[in-house]
Amino acid sequence: MALKPNLAVASALVLPPLIAPKSGMIRSLFGEPNRGKPFGALCAGWCIIAVLLLVDRLPAAGESTISDEKQTSGTLECCKNVPSRAVMFAKADLDQKPAVTGPPGMVWVPGGDFTMGGVGSGVRPDELPRHRVRVDGFWMDQTEVTVTQFRRFVDATGYTTTAERKPDWEELKKQLPPGTKKPPESVLVAGSMVFVPTREPVSLDDWQQWWAWIPGANWRFPEGPDGAPAPDDHPVTQVSWDDAAAYAKWANKRLPTEAEWERACRGNLEGKVYAWGDDEPSDENIRANIWYGDFPYAGKATDGFLLTAPVKSFPANGFDLYDMSGNVWEWCSDWYGTDQYTIDEKAAAGGLTVNPHGPASSHDPSTPFLPKRVTRGGSFLCNEQYCASYRPSARMSTSPDTSQNHLGFRCVTTPAQWDETRNAK
Ligand SMILES: [Ca+2]
Numbered sequence: 001m002a003l004k005p006n007l008a009v010a011s012a013l014v015l016p017p018l019i020a021p022k023s024g025m026i027r028s029l030f031g032e033p034n035r036g037k038p039f040g041a042l043c044a045g046w047c048i049i050a051v052l053l054l055v056d057r058l059p060a061a062g063e064s065t066i067s068d069e070k071q072t073s074g075t076l077e078c079c080k081n082v083p084s085r086a087v088m089f090a091k092a093d094l095d096q097k098p099a100v101t102g103p104p105g106m107v108w109v110p111g112g113d114f115t116m117g118g119v120g121s122g123v124r125p126d127e128l129p130r131h132r133v134r135v136d137g138f139w140m141d142q143t144e145v146t147v148t149q150f151r152r153f154v155d156a157t158g159y160t161t162t163a164e165r166k167p168d169w170e171e172l173k174k175q176l177p178p179g180t181k182k183p184p185e186s187v188l189v190a191g192s193m194v195f196v197p198t199r200e201p202v203s204l205d206d207w208q209q210w211w212a213w214i215p216g217a218n219w220r221f222p223e224g225p226d227g228a229p230a231p232d233d234h235p236v237t238q239v240s241w242d243d244a245a246a247y248a249k250w251a252n253k254r255l256p257t258e259a260e261w262e263r264a265c266r267g268n269l270e271g272k273v274y275a276w277g278d279d280e281p282s283d284e285n286i287r288a289n290i291w292y293g294d295f296p297y298a299g300k301a302t303d304g305f306l307l308t309a310p311v312k313s314f315p316a317n318g319f320d321l322y323d324m325s326g327n328v329w330e331w332c333s334d335w336y337g338t339d340q341y342t343i344d345e346k347a348a349a350g351g352l353t354v355n356p357h358g359p360a361s362s363h364d365p366s367t368p369f370l371p372k373r374v375t376r377g378g379s380f381l382c383n384e385q386y387c388a389s390y391r392p393s394a395r396m397s398t399s400p401d402t403s404q405n406h407l408g409f410r411c412v413t414t415p416a417q418w419d420e421t422r423n424a425k
């Protein structure tokens with residue numbers, strides 16, 4: 001940017017030669033006017049230098065100047081955008097990390113505004129419309145809740161998970177179309193859903209081909225009693241939403257809202273398809289524990305793991321959170337609403353949706369009898385062929401009493417909740 005020449009400076013350069021003949025002081029500096037050619041040459045040279053300096057300091061076409069900027073910004077500040085002290089307070093606490101040390105194993109996710117919703121060609125209808133959302137800052141578990149952490153909860157409380165209890169047909173039938181026949185008692189036993197790879201390629205429009213009800217499958221033995229015990233440093237799985245909420249209550253934490261979860265997953269990286277950018281994961285671009293090979297019959301442990309991986313096996317995101325993408329799905333607190341983003345955007349009337357908590361009850365026309373809670377982040381089963389749900393915006397949902405061997409959770413807490421926890425000790 002060139003500076004606009006100052007009139008006084010220009011005058012100082014140009015005027016002395018012109019007035020020199022009449023000024024005693026200047027005459028002493030520039031010499032007598034009747035000295036002929038040398039004096040005339042001096043005057044001419046001085047003027048040329050002055051003009052060159054002026055030209056050099058003039059702004060180029062389309063270039064603003066400091067004077068212009070001062071004038072423009074002054075106009076904006078004074079006439080169009082009058083400052084208000086209230087504005088100074090509106091976002092004062094939003095981005096600020098509390099001064100106190102955070103809860104062990106949790107990292108601070110700064111509050112702020114972000115665009116919630118899908119990016120890229122693989123977006124599904126329930127990820128749209130993209131809309132502006134504001135969330136307050138919060139602490140979040142740096143990893144998915146591990147088997148060791150969940151065991152502490154069970155040991156302390158004697159809690160029995162949903163998968164460890166015999167299903168109640170009276171409750172189950174409420175989630176099914178009227179008239180659905182009761183299954184035999186031999187089927188209504190404690191157990192859970194387990195991924196079983198198919199032997200050959202199958203159509204991907206029927207998940208029941210690769211999910212089985214395995215009696216005895218639970219958080220201790222995620223693949224069933226004949227499988228290996230759950231490793232301590234892996235995320236706990238085979239936990240229902242009810243189990244996750246019970247753990248969170250015991251820990252004086254809570255499950256994240258869907259908006260908090262997406263804010264955290266994006267790691268402050270706006271407008272990207274994935275938590276790490278726009279580059280698609282592949283055999284050469286390993287970013288998270290997902291499915292490699294042909295789904296659901298020919299998995300490859302390209303990333304080192306066919307099922308769950310120990311937490312922190314893959315790089316953290318921009319907020320220092322691990323496995324937000326992949327490894328296991330994570331329960332959120334919200335009921336699922338297919339069209340919730342449309343409702344939120346309309347209610348915000350072009351403005352911000354602030355700390356959304358989802359609908360009062362779930363709404364999905366494709367499963368009208370089934371109440372569903374949101375799950376996020378994808379799992380070791382997700383892949384580009386099928387769902388690519390390790391994208392930060394991808395939404396999934398299932399009933400609160402469902403447990404699977406690729407579904408876990410992590411918790412969040414607020415500064416107020418953390419203060420409460422510390423004061424209680
Ligand atoms: Ca994997």
Ligand SMILES: [Ca+2]
Pocket residue numbers: 144323324325326327328329330377378
């Ligand atoms: Ca995860």
